Amino acid sequence: MVQGTSSNAGKSVVVTALCRTYAKRGYKVAPFKSQNMSLNSYTTNENAEIAMAQVIQAEAAGVEPSYNMNPILLKPKEDFVSQVIVHGKPAGDMNFYHYQNNFRKEALEAIESSLEALKKDYEIIVIEGAGSPAEINMLDKDLANMQIARMADADVILVADIDRGGVFASIAGTFSLLPEEDRKRIKGIIINKFRGNLDILMPGIRQIEDIVGVPVLGVLPYDDSLKLPEEDSASLSEHKYSSNGRIKIGVMRLPRISNFTDIDPLEYEPDVSIKLIEMCDEIGTVDALIIPGTRNSVSDLVALKESGLADEIKSLSSKIPIFGICGGYQILGNDIIDDNFKESKYGSVKGLALLDVQTRFGEVEKIVTQSQGKVLDEGMFECMNGNIIEGYELHEGLSYLRNSKPLLEVTEGCGNNYESGFDGAVNGLTAGTYFHGIFHNFHFRRFFTDYLRISKGYEKLGFDRDDFVEMKNFSIERLAEIFGENIDMEIFDKKIR
Structure with a gap:
């Protein structure tokens, strides 16, 4: 021992x-x-x-x-x-x-x-x-x-x-x-x-x-x-992400951030730097923004609003890709319905309304499953149509799409909810998913970062080598x-x- x-x-x-x-x-x-x-x-x-x-x-x-x-x-x-x-x-x-x-x-x-x-x-x-x-x-x-x-x-x-x-x-x-x-x-x-x-x-x-x-x-x-991978969020204070990359991806350090290993593979993209954004920071100049998982979506959504960062995120949504994972995906939706206060003391709250999605708590027990899906031809990911994505789900809410299109067709797992057969949502440059580990899929990650490279006038890297797997x-x-x-x-x- x-x-x-x-x-x-x-x-x-x-x-x-x-x-x-x-x-x-x-x-x-x-x-x-x-x-x-x-x-x-x-x-x-x-x-x-x-x-x-x-x-x-x-x-x-x-x-x-x-x-x-x-x-x-x-x-x-x-x-x-x-x-x-x-x-x-x-x-x-x-x-x-x-x-x-x-x-x-x-x-x-x-x-x-x-x-x-x-x-x-x-x-x-x-x-x-x-x-x-x-x-x-x-x-x-x-x-x-x-x-x-x-x-x-x-x-x-x-x-x-x-x-x-x-x-x-x-x-x-x-x-x-x-x-x-x-x-x-x-x-x-x-x-x-x-x-x-x-x-x-x-x-x-x-x-x-x-x-x-x-x-x-x-x-x-x-x-x-x-x-x-770091053991817990306290380790993030000591972890030094690269700040030298010509592509800068912002990551919201939510007060109850969880499964932040989802962002680890992005650090190994050769020209990408990660900027952790605290609640007291300004988002500043970034080429994309990720809202990661959280142990309490409602409380962290409230914290984003109180800090003023919610308004900043909404203003950036027409300019840069914004991607939410699990709790971050729920935050990007229209509403989080929690009438029985299962998630927090705040009950039901309005989301950032960047995705036309409603999330409801209390309908099922926690979803814990390995998952697989196929990318659909929507929004910035249309060129990835048919690509197979593997991940895993850990969420207590179920989500229901309105006018936003789904990101993935689920072939294994739950996704948004058991009946829909789909996961996530896409609306222009904004997208979200319940699939933890989505950026561990090399082709998905490289497509995303190549999209950012091209948008800044750089050449794309293509799918030559997975530096993350090699480094691990x-x-x-x-x-x-x-x-x-x-x-x-x-x-x-x-x-x-």
């Missing part, structure tokens, strides 16, 4: 590296995270929702992702309330107190059943913790760290982030706050995100080994050339190489033998 001295210490990347390392040695490996709080999620082929981090780890292991790899997913909603996803399906919206005190037994049962299922099918399970195991105010409520190590009878590797400072204090503090039985499980320490001279660090390493009585297995260098594969492979070059693998190998 991999635990950390804090959130964002590097647990996910260590698990990813271990999954790839042992998969390449011929083992059948599975990642496991009992409880993940994340707004970046994915639909497996079981039509189950899990965190994107475990999907990437499964990819590193060369196996199909499953809900058993992330049995509990918490998706923050608002006012200390999260949607609780159990085995890939919604179990309800719960506040922290209810979840910790009234749902704990059900959560532990789900976690244990998933762990047992993985043990039957895999030779190695690499478990990821969450946050820090030394949150002393919550030790008796733990569902993600030492409670799970005890359940699995797992040895623990502790990862510490040196980039934020205080690395030795965080290591010593973690050990000092843990009960003795849990301290004994920690067999090694990894220091992550190092940018300096290792010789200068070594005296501190020797001292911390003496203080805690556990060896430091190695130091992982900071490598910003590796490109892997390179990053996973290189991560495993860096891990092997800098970490003493003896403890891991002994455990497996």
Whole structure:
């Protein structure tokens, strides 16, 4: 099991590296995270929702992702309330107190059943913790760290982030706050995100080994050339998108932004730069605007209106392409009908009215499905007529078209609603879809960016090479190489033998 001295210490990347390392040695490996709080999620082929981090780890292991790899997913909603996803399906919206005190037994049962299922099918399970195991105010409520190590009878590797400072204090503090039985499980320490001279660090390493009585297995260098999906929206503050491209795509950073991995492939277009637009910003000069998914469409629509950005978006709609994904698509419509306050405290609201679409909440349970569709010859996408698009859906509202034309004919999945057979909408330069991952389709993404290139008088690139897929594969492979070059693998190998 991999635990950390804090959130964002590097647990996910260590698990990813271990999954790839042992998969390449011929083992059948599975990642496991009992409880993940994340707004970046994915639909497996079981039509189950899990965190994107475990999907990437499964990819590193060369196996199909499953809900058993992330049995509990918490998706923050608002006012200390999260949607609780159990085995890939919604179990309800719960506040922290209810979840910790009234749902704990059900959560532990789900976690244990998933762990047992993985043990039957895999030779190695690499478990990821969450946050820090030394949150002393919550030790008796733990569902993600030492409670799970005890359940699995797992040895623990502790990862510490040196980039934020205080690395030795965080290591010593973690050990000092843990009960003795849990301290004994920690067999090694990894220091992550190092940018300096290792010789200068070594005296501190020797001292911390003496203080805690556990060896430091190695130091992982900071490598910003590796490109892997971010775990949560807090990471966006640290992520530096390229600003040098001649094509600039604006992305609204909604207050409750979710599934922002949808925009990742655009970053790898050779001449494209991404501009994250905060609620306090002006949109400024961009060649296209994307409104991504959100965990709460109504609340974020209200925030757009209050910030003045809604009016700016409407004024740009006749000049540049505006594209909405899932919640962003709902925001672009005429109305969001939520008479039973299922989505938020605001109830029903008027949308931006750039697409003639009405969305209604409360008619069905959450749609969780992998999807496929064919592009229709409408608006700016008419030249893509017949192209096959793959994606996945995670939405609670259903949408109904009026005068806008659909973007896709659905061949698998739900789309706008189960009866229509279509997904999304197009109206001139404005379009939207329920298909997460639409820009992961290379031909669709390149057509979109080539459209922007041509509109600015540049030559189109055509469909020669998918830089995003190449970079993701390179990053996973290189991560495993860096891990092997800098970490003493003896403890891991002994455990497996």
